[in-house]
Amino acid sequence: MPSAKPRITIYIDDEDLTFLRDWAEREDRSVNNLVLRLIKTAIGFERAASSTANNK
Template sequence: MVRRLTISLPDDNYEFLVAWAAREDRAISNLVNRLLMKLIEEEKARIQAPESGERKQQERE
């Protein structure tokens, strides 16, 4: 399932995204989606990293 999300941004941030999207020849929504998905994956990895580190230490013992 795909969900839609509405956000509010300060004008300067919106204009920055407009320029960024234009440089990459993509829609603003596509750029924001790509950035958000990257941040989500990084956060998931960060959250899981301590658990995997603990498992590795337990395996050594």
């Protein structure tokens, strides 16, 4: 069943894609799952930084 979540498209260098594929394979996950985890981690850091900046 297709996901109802919004989609995004990115364009990356072949070298970066190869790196992501190797990394995902080492962690026994898909590239999509790895990239989603990286994005969520980055969002978490940014939210924490924004929260800290707003509290000053």
